[in-house]
Amino acid sequence: MIEILNLTKQYGSFTALNHLNLTIDKGTVFGFVGPNGAGKSTTFSILATLLAPSSGTAYINGFDVTKDPKQVRKHIGYVPDFFGVYDQFKVHEYLDFYGASYHIPSAERKTIIPQLLELVNLTDKTDAYVDLLSRGMKQRLCLARALIHDPEVLILDEPASGLDPRARVEMRGILRELKNMDKTIIISSHILPELSELCDELGVIENGQLIANGNVNQIESQLQAQKVLLVTVHEKVEQAISFFEDDPNVLEIDRSEQDAQQLQLSYQGTDDEQVALLKKAVGNGIPILTLSQKQTNLEDIFMEITKGGE
Numbered sequence: 001m002i003e004i005l006n007l008t009k010q011y012g013s014f015t016a017l018n019h020l021n022l023t024i025d026k027g028t029v030f031g032f033v034g035p036n037g038a039g040k041s042t043t044f045s046i047l048a049t050l051l052a053p054s055s056g057t058a059y060i061n062g063f064d065v066t067k068d069p070k071q072v073r074k075h076i077g078y079v080p081d082f083f084g085v086y087d088q089f090k091v092h093e094y095l096d097f098y099g100a101s102y103h104i105p106s107a108e109r110k111t112i113i114p115q116l117l118e119l120v121n122l123t124d125k126t127d128a129y130v131d132l133l134s135r136g137m138k139q140r141l142c143l144a145r146a147l148i149h150d151p152e153v154l155i156l157d158e159p160a161s162g163l164d165p166r167a168r169v170e171m172r173g174i175l176r177e178l179k180n181m182d183k184t185i186i187i188s189s190h191i192l193p194e195l196s197e198l199c200d201e202l203g204v205i206e207n208g209q210l211i212a213n214g215n216v217n218q219i220e221s222q223l224q225a226q227k228v229l230l231v232t233v234h235e236k237v238e239q240a241i242s243f244f245e246d247d248p249n250v251l252e253i254d255r256s257e258q259d260a261q262q263l264q265l266s267y268q269g270t271d272d273e274q275v276a277l278l279k280k281a282v283g284n285g286i287p288i289l290t291l292s293q294k295q296t297n298l299e300d301i302f303m304e305i306t307k308g309g310e
């Protein structure tokens with residue numbers, strides 16, 4: 001379990017994290033999403049006990065990251081966004097080195113390492129030199145390294161960044177397996193759809209503050225206070241625009257770039273009000289060809305909830 005309490009980090013006069021509060025229950029896969037510079041890596045570095053907060057703190061399985069870093073490290077596996085690998089090592093030697101650093105007895109390491117390599121699909125690379133692995137393979141090796149002491153909590157900073165689509169799918173498969181092993185996982189990305197499928201819960205961070213938190217549906221419903229109606233009219237586009245502009249529930253009208261006859265209405269009315277509006281439009285002679293509601297995808301949601309930071 002991860003508890004973040006009023007976590008604040010100042011770099012000089014710059015506030016990178018501003019009273020962040022978050023609780024992640026055991027066994028949850030939590031996606032931490034935010035634009036570049038939002039404060040994700042800063043949060044993760046603090047959780048990994050590598051950076052001291054300016055104020056506030058965080059607990060991992062009840063251990064305070066500022067007061068009890070040694071205990072915390074036993075309970076976490078951390079994959080940073082940039083990592084180095086010791087290039088003179090072969091894959092199995094690399095894992096063995098880290099296993100020894102965690103004081104795992106040699107006999108045990110001999111059992112664990114093949115299991116980990118199987119988990120991250122690197123069994124056939126056991127004798128390969130680490131520096132000759134592809135980026136995706138290095139990323140998976142780094143994940144195996146983070147798992148060597150069987151931590152309950154995994155802190156994964158952008159584990160899918162820079163991977164091609166196939167490698168991303170592979171990474172997702174591995175994370176799913178880890179979820180099935182009941183690990184608590186916090187994983188960051190600036191790509192919301194990448195996380196949505198995998199995560200039980202999401203938190204959106206911007207300018208060091210949590211601006212949305214919950215499951216995908218909860219985050220979606222925050223946005224759905226405003227739906228987007230797509231209205232295609234047969235000619236008379238200007239007439240349609242001035243008609244819809246008069247409705248107080250229509251907040252904004254955009255014209256589609258692809259289709260000059262299509263209007264996109266940001267609409268905040270209820271379903272009943274929407275029915276009444278359409279009835280009135282038809283009654284007023286607006287030649288409506290089609291009407292539909294734009295399906296908001298997670299990319300739209302992300303753009304919407306982070307647009308304050310533009």
Ligand SMILES: Nc1ncnc2c1ncn2[C@@H]1O[C@H](COP(=O)(O)OP(=O)(O)OP(=O)(O)O)[C@@H](O)[C@H]1O
Pocket residue numbers: 011014016034035036037038039040041042043081190
């Ligand atoms: N050592 C540092 N000194 C000064 N400012 C820093 C330092 N580290 C990070 N920052 C600033 O703090 C803010 C948060 O950075 P952080 O790396 O936590 O963001 P992020 O959400 O992980 O971004 P990205 O998605 O680009 O990795 C950024 O504005 C960054 O420039």
